[in-house]
Amino acid sequence: MNILIVDDEKMQRDMLKGFLVKQGYEVTSAENGQNAMDLFLQQPFQLVILDHKMPDMNGDELFAKIKEINPLIHAIMITAYGSVDTAVEVMKMGADDFMEKPVDLLQVLDKIRMIEQRIITQKEADDVAEIIENQALPIKIAGNSQAVKDVLSLVQRLAPTPWAVLIRGETGTGKELIARLVHLLSNVNEGPFIEINCGAVPENLFESELFGHEKGAFTGAASARKGRFELADNGTIFLDEIGELPLNLQPKLLRAIQEKRISRVGSEKDIDINVRIVAATNRELRLMAEQGLFREDLFFRLNVFEIEIPPLRDRKEDIPILVDFFLDRFSPRKVSFDPDAMSTLMKYTFPGNVRELEHIIQRTITLVRGSVITSRDLPLEIRYHQVSQQGTLSQRLEALEKELIISALEKYEWVQTKAADSLGISERVLRYKMKKNKIKNLSAVLWKL
Numbered sequence: 001m002n003i004l005i006v007d008d009e010k011m012q013r014d015m016l017k018g019f020l021v022k023q024g025y026e027v028t029s030a031e032n033g034q035n036a037m038d039l040f041l042q043q044p045f046q047l048v049i050l051d052h053k054m055p056d057m058n059g060d061e062l063f064a065k066i067k068e069i070n071p072l073i074h075a076i077m078i079t080a081y082g083s084v085d086t087a088v089e090v091m092k093m094g095a096d097d098f099m100e101k102p103v104d105l106l107q108v109l110d111k112i113r114m115i116e117q118r119i120i121t122q123k124e125a126d127d128v129a130e131i132i133e134n135q136a137l138p139i140k141i142a143g144n145s146q147a148v149k150d151v152l153s154l155v156q157r158l159a160p161t162p163w164a165v166l167i168r169g170e171t172g173t174g175k176e177l178i179a180r181l182v183h184l185l186s187n188v189n190e191g192p193f194i195e196i197n198c199g200a201v202p203e204n205l206f207e208s209e210l211f212g213h214e215k216g217a218f219t220g221a222a223s224a225r226k227g228r229f230e231l232a233d234n235g236t237i238f239l240d241e242i243g244e245l246p247l248n249l250q251p252k253l254l255r256a257i258q259e260k261r262i263s264r265v266g267s268e269k270d271i272d273i274n275v276r277i278v279a280a281t282n283r284e285l286r287l288m289a290e291q292g293l294f295r296e297d298l299f300f301r302l303n304v305f306e307i308e309i310p311p312l313r314d315r316k317e318d319i320p321i322l323v324d325f326f327l328d329r330f331s332p333r334k335v336s337f338d339p340d341a342m343s344t345l346m347k348y349t350f351p352g353n354v355r356e357l358e359h360i361i362q363r364t365i366t367l368v369r370g371s372v373i374t375s376r377d378l379p380l381e382i383r384y385h386q387v388s389q390q391g392t393l394s395q396r397l398e399a400l401e402k403e404l405i406i407s408a409l410e411k412y413e414w415v416q417t418k419a420a421d422s423l424g425i426s427e428r429v430l431r432y433k434m435k436k437n438k439i440k441n442l443s444a445v446l447w448k449l
């Protein structure tokens, strides 16, 4: 276990650190809140032991910040003797435990062991809870956060109705997965699930794609063809990226939905269709409707129910479960993330959401040799992400410089002439910068960074 001690009193800090190191823990200490934040952003920790009363940033404040970055972090707060109120507050904030001053070392050890035990039991409980909750679902949706539970419960309630569903969420959050789940839990689940990506169809082919065409309806229409609506009859049509549907085509879609009837391009004949409409978008469709960029009447037709899937960075508790899920899926052998690697992953913000996590796991597994994935095996952008997202301009520039240098060195297998060349600097300057940035050798540097 990797432990961070934050205390402004040097004696207390050193004593605690010395004791815990002797017990075999990896311990780092910080003398104030800012210092602690810097360290926390750079290294993976599983437990923080913090003094509640510090001059620059008190323990509460620091803990709140740390928890925001990694919600799985464990904490023990050290409070003044007899301040029961503070202790209660601290526990309410989600600390695992508190200790009164003066700190009793054996008591600390007891508390740490309890937290270690809790980490193990929590993981087992999560695994079980996840299995039970997903048992009834026809496809696997990994996740244990309240957000995922809310989405799943909503899906279960609205899937059997005949009404249209609009799924909103950033790219890679699982919109298509949820659309398929709505279909599988619906009353038309025996029928087809037909998808059309409104962002990918050329405008002049759209109508024919949606509604089909008769032979000779336009140049190139050599034979009659069914459109997606007809193919989806008695099933579900999934209108993906609905926000990209051109305005001039929107009345036609509206009519199809309203009247449950379509006609193929080049034909006068109406065809009755019975389809469940599920649409998805990563855009603010309501806002687009208000601004006249999307037809309001169509918006209301599509948005009878709305399912919002939050981005992964707002439900980081799901990361460990998703990791296990993808490891199972992609790895032919048993591999796992060590706590440091997991902690590094927890701090990343995942702009590409679950899909990005999926790709990271895929890539990492392909490259890793042993059965344990360490921080070193993770892609560069994740290892350095936190460093380059935080701090003043000069700190960030420095971090970026360091990152670029390490990247170049890694690329050229630490052959300095080649790395210097690729960076357009002399070898002497490279060596100076390596020294300044304490870049020594592959394993030592990447590990400690």
Ligand SMILES: Nc1ncnc2c1ncn2[C@@H]1O[C@H](COP(=O)(O)OP(=O)(O)OP(=O)(O)O)[C@@H](O)[C@H]1O
Pocket (backbone or CB within 6 Å): 140, 141, 142, 143, 169, 170, 171, 172, 173, 174, 175, 176, 177, 178, 282, 325, 354, 355, 358
């Ligand atoms: N909760 C989850 N459990 C398991 N896999 C998931 C989960 N959420 C997403 N995925 C996986 O992540 C990938 C991206 O999901 P999906 O394609 O559904 O996202 P999307 O929101 O439709 O993305 P885009 O906006 O880019 O089309 C898929 O491989 C999907 O299976």
Ligand SMILES: [Mg+2]
Pocket (backbone or CB within 6 Å): 175, 176, 240
């Ligand atoms: Mg999609």
